[in-house]
Amino acid sequence: MKFEEKLKKIGKKELYDEYCSFIDLSLEDYMNIQKSLLKEQIYLWQKSNVGQKILKGREISTFEDFKKYIPLTTYHDYADILLKKDDKDLPAPATLWIETTWEGGTHPIKVAPYNKAMLETVFTNMCVTMMIATGKKKYDFDIKASYHMLYGLAPLPYATGLIPLGLDNQIGVQLLPPAHIANKLSFGERNKLGFKMGLIHGIDYFFGLGSVTYYVSQSLSKMGGGSADPEFKKELMKHPTKLLNYLNATKTAKREGRGLLPKDLFDIKGLVVAGTDNCLYRDELERMWGIKPLELFAGTEPTMIGTELHSREGLIFFPDACFYEFIRESDLEKQEDNPSYQLPTYTLDQVQPNQNYEIVISVLKGGAFMRYRVGDMYRCVSLKSTADQTSIPLFKYVDRVKDVIDIAGFTRITKNSIDQVIKLSKLDIVDYIAKKEIDENNRPYMHMYVEVSKRSSYEEAISVAVLKDHLTVYFKYFDQDYDDLKKILGIDPLKITLLKVRSLSTYPHKIRRMNPSLHDIEEFMRFMNQDLDLQGGSLHD
C-alpha cells in the first residue's frame, strides 16, 4: 500500500506514529530494537561466506563474542568477495548492487549489496525523512503523490539513485524531470529541464547533495532573474497564470531590492540535503528557499542511517538500518601514536555528549558489512532533546575521518590517492601536507603545502601555478569525481602553497600529513617563516 493510500485509510496521526514513533522511544527500548535486529543479522551473516571469511570458523553467540570475534573492518576485508557480486556469498540475495568509486582502493569501484529487506527499510526511512522535512512539528507533514520534486542526485547504481526509486515506490511523487528522461540528460540539462517543468508545475520538494542543491538553487535564481533564458520566458508565455506568478515574484524581489530567489517562485514543502559540507550551505539555502533544509545521512555501505529532526538540532539514527558503534576521537589519536592500540567501541547508549566519534556500522537485515568503518566522524550534540521530544542521542556530522579529504560530497581524496597523483605527475615533490579548508565564499577545497627537492628547486621551472596545473591534470585523470567539482559546482578544489626546501624534514615537531589541526599548521608556518638556514635559499608562495 502506498503512502497516500495509507494516509487515506489510517489517518495522519497514525501514519506518523507508524513511521516515526521510534523517535519517542526510551533509549532502552531503542537499544532493544537494535539488539534484537543485531541478533538476526548475526544469525544470517555468520552462516554466509562473507561472514565465514571474517569469522574464520568462530561462532558468535553473545554480544561479547560479536565484539571479540568480528574485528573492525574496512572495504578491503570484503573486496575480494563482494566484487564478485555473487549472491551465494551473501547473508541474503541482493536485489540491487550499489556502486561508488573506491578512492585509494585496490579496485576502481566499491560495490555494496542491497537485499529486499534492506531496501524496504531504506524506503520506509525515506518516508520518515520526508515527513519530518515537510512538517514543523510532530504529526505535521505534507506529502502528496501529486507533488513535484526537483532532485539533484546521481542515478543508480549510485546510492543517491535509491532516493527517486524509493520515493516513487512509497509515495509516487512526480519527479522533475521524470527519471526515464533525466537518466538520458547531462547534469546541467537535467537541472534546466527540471526548472522549466518546475515553473509550470511548481516545485514542492527538493532533494539533493547539499553542494548540488546550493549550486542548482543559485542557477534557478539566475535562470529566473532579469537575464532569464528566453526559452523560459517563451515557456511562461504559454501559461498566463504562471507568468503572473513570475511577474509577482519579480516585483517582490525588486521591491525588496534583491535578486529573484527560488522562494519567490515556489512554495516548497520540503528541502532535503545529503552528503558532506552541508553546514556550509545550510543558511544560504534557507535564505533562498525560505525553509530550513533537512540533512539526511546515508552512504553506499551503511544505507540510509539517519535524519535530522524538526528542530534541526541534530540527527537521529534509524534503529532498523544499522547497529551503531562509535570510536572516540581520543582513542583514534591514541592509536595514531601506538598502532597496536586496540580501539574500544561504544554503543549508542554509551556515548557522551560533546564528544567526536568515528562511526562503525553493522548493516542489519542481511547486510554484508559488519563492524564496518565508514570513515565518517560524528559529534554527539546531546543525549536527548526537549525540542524534538526524544530520549535518543542526537548527532551532528563533522566530516570524514582525518585520513580522507571529502570535498562537497563529490570526491574523497586519501593520502594514497595523493601519492599516486604525485607519482603520475613525475613532479619532484618530496613531502607535503594536505588539509581541507574553506574559502571566503564558504566553499571547501584542498590545500596542499608542498615541499620540492632541493635539486628541482634549482633545475626545474617550479612554481605554484606549474604545480597546481600538473597536479590538477592528474587528479582529474585519477578521479572522475574531482573533475565534476569544477564542471558541476564550479569549485576549484586545489590550492597550493610551496614550502621552503627541507622545511618539513627539519621541522622538530610531529605533524600529520593529512588534515593536521589548524593550530599545527600555524605552528609549522611560523617555524618555516623564521629566518632559517635552509641551505640554498627558498621558494615559497
Next chain:
Amino acid sequence: MTSYPYVPVAAVSCYIFLLFSFGASRKSPLIKAYMGVLIAMILWTGGSFLMRLDFFPSVTFWYNISIVGLLFLMYTVYHFTSVFLNCEQGKDRFWLIVSILTSGLNWLNGFFLAAPTPQDIGGKIVYVYEVTYRAYILYGIVFLCLLSLVIKVYKSLKEHPEYVKEIMPLFVGMGILALGNFLVLLPFFKGFPIDILMGIPNAVCFYYMVYKRRLFKLTLLVSRTNCYLVSAGLTALMFIFVIQPIESFMSRYLDRFLQYEALLMSCVFTAFTLVIYSIFKTLSDRFFVKSEIYQAEKLKQYSQSVSQTLNTDDILKKTTEVIQDVVYVKELHVALLNSEKQEYEVKGDKDYFSYPSLSLKNPLFDYIKDKREVVSYQEFKSSVYYKKLWQLERDCLEALHVEYIVPLIEEELIGALFLSRKVEGNYQYKDIDFLQSLTPMTSMALKNAQLYQRVYLEAISDDLTGLYNRKYFYELLEKQNDYVQSSLTLVLMSVDDFRLYNQLYGQNVGDKALQEIALILKQCIGTAGYVARIQGKEFGILLPGYNLLQAKDMCESIRLKIMDLNKLGELISKVLTASFGIASIPVNASHIKQLNEYTEQALFQAKRKGKNCVYVYNMELSENASQQKDGMRKSAYEEYASTVYALQAAIDAKDHYTFAHSNNVAYYATELAKAFGLQKDLVDMIYEAALLHDVGKIGIPESILNKPARLTQEEFEIMKTHVDNSIGIIKHLPSIDYVIPIVVSHHERYDGHGYPRRLSGEDIPLGGRILCVADSFDAMMSQRVYKSQFTLEFALNEILQQANKQFDPDLADLFVKLVKSGQIEIQER
C-alpha cells in the same frame, strides 16, 4: 388539520425510536451528540406538526418549539461534526449561545419570524407567515453556521484525509434535508410535507455515521421497549385514521352493538397492537439480530463443548470450527505456548503448510500481551514493536496471511489465534465482538487442558529425565497389540558400570549423564517410538513397526552418540557407554510377555559380551544365559586373576613390603566388611580392591618407596600419585574396574583432609573407608626402613583417636572390637 399527517408522525416516531435505542447504550460523546441532533429534530418536526394540529396550548407555543428545534438543530449538527472529526470544540459553544439567544429572542416577541396565523382559505386552514427583513437575519445566521461547518470540515479533512469516507453521510443527509426544503416550494409537492419526510433519511445518514464508528450494537434497535414503542405508535396512527370510519360503519350497519362500541374498539386495538408487536419483533429479529442470535447460540454451544474436554487438540479443533462457522476465514492458525521449548508452536487448518514456531521473544507477543484484545495485523505493523521484528519472523507471519490476531490470555499469554482474510467481505464489528467473546472461553479451556496435560505428564514421566516412567512404558507395551501382526521391536538399554560412574564422579554428575543420555534417546527416537527410563540406569525403547535391522541401526547410532558424550567431559578416567538388547515380534517373540523376556536376555548377553555393544536376541546363546548371569562377576575377576597376580609379583620384586601389605590389607578389610554386614559380592569387591589398592606404586621410584628417612614434601607429592597410577592400571582391566572407586578413595579422610578428591564422611565410598582403616592398621603394625613397628595397643588406640578424623567412627570402633575379640588376627609381616 394538515394533510398527510402520517408523514410528521412517522418522522417523529422514527426519531423517538432512534433516541430510545441509544438510551440503553453506553453514551460516548458522539452518541450524546447524535442524541442531541435527534432531540432537535423531534422538537422541530413535532412542534411543527402539533402547531398544524392546533394542539393545546396554542399554535404560537408549538411554533416556538419548532423554531427552537430548528435553531438547535443548527448547533447540534455543528457539534456532532466537531465530535465526529475530533476537532477543537471552541466554536461549538459560540453556536450554542447563538442558538439560545436567537430562539429566546424569537420566543419572546417573534423578533425574527412571528408565529403564523391560521386563515381559512376556501374551507382549508392555511398558516400564513408575516415575513420581514428580520427573517433574513435568521436565515443569515443559519447560513453562517453552515458555512462555518463546511470550513471546519474542509480544514479537518485536509489534516485527516481518512475521514473523507466517513463524513460523506453527513453531506448526503444535509443535502437530502436541503433538497426537501427546496422541493416543498415546487407546485408538485404542494401540501405534501416533503421537507419533513426528508428529515428521516437525514437522521438515518447520521445514524449510519455513528454505526460505522462501531459504538453500539444493532440489537439496541430491537429492544423490547422499542418494539412496544413502534407498536404503540402505529396503533395510535391507526386510531387517528380508523376511529371515525369505524364509528360511522357501526352506526350505519351495526347500530345494535353501539352500546359495546368501547369494548369492541379496545379489543380490536389490543389485537392490532399485539399483531404489530409480533410482526415487528419477528422482522427485526430476522433482519437485525439474526446473526447475533446465531453467534450467541454458537458461543453457548462452544462454551459447553470446550468445558467438557481437557484435550488441547480437541479444544483447538472446536475453536477452529466455531470460528469458521461464524466468521468464515480463509485460513486460521493457532500459536500455542510450549513452555518447555520456550516458543509458540503454530498449528493450522491446512496440511500443506510447514508450520513454523515463533520465539517467545517475538515482539508480536509483547504487543498483544499489552493490548489484551483482538488486534489487526495492520495495527501491529504500524506499531514500533514491528521494527523489532526479525525479517525471518516477518516472512513467517506474512506466510500465515494474518489479518487479525486474537490473544489468548489466562493470567499469562498462552497463545494466539491468527486469522487471515474472510472468505467474503471484510471484518465487521460483530466479528471482532464475537472473537472477543470467544477468547476468554478458549483461553480458560486451553489453560485447563494444559494444566491437566502437565499433571498427566508428571504422572507418566520420570522426574530426572522427563522420559516416560516404567509404569507407563509397560502400559504402552501392553497397548501395542495392533503392531503384533506387523512388527514390534523392544530395546532395553543399560548404561555400563553406572554405579562406578556415580561413585567416581558423584551422584550429580551421574544424574546429568542420565539426562544427557535421555536427550540423545529423545532426539534419536523422536516420534518413531516411545522411550522410558525403566529403572536406575536402564532405559526402554519401544519401536512399533520397526524390524530388527532398523532397530539395530538406530541403537548403534545411539551407542555412538553416548560414547561421544565422553568427549565433552573434563576428567574422564572411565568412559560412559551403554549396552543394548533387542528383540522383536514376530521374528523372535510371539507375544508381549515373551518379547520382554527375550529383550532382557539379549541385554544380558550384551553385557556379557563385554558391554558397549548392541545385541539382538539369539535363542541358542540365551539358553545358558541365566546360569551364567550369577557367575558373571566372579568369572570376570577370575579372568583377570592371573594379571592381578602378575602385577603383585611385579610389586613384590620392586617392593616386597607392598606385596605383603596388600595381602594383609585384603584380609583385614574383608573381615571388617563381613562384620559390618556387607553382602558377599561387596565383600569380594573389597577384597579385590585391597589386593590392587597399591598397584600404582609400580610407578613410584624405589628411592622414594624405600627411603629410610621421612619423605620430603616433593617426594610425598610423587608418592600420592600412586592412587592415580592404580586407576590407570586397573582401568585396563574393564571387567574389574568396579574396584576403582574403592581404590581411589582409600586415602580420603573422614574429615575431608585426605586426597586425591578431599571427599568427606559418607561421600567416601564405604569400601574406601574400610580400606582406609585396614591400610592404616597394617602400616602401623609394619616395620619400615624409616620406622619401627608400633605396638598393637598403640595402633588400636591410634585408630580410636583418629575416629571421626581419619576414619569412619563406626568402622574404627568395630575394627578395634574385632581385633580385641580375636576375630581379626594380626597378620605376620
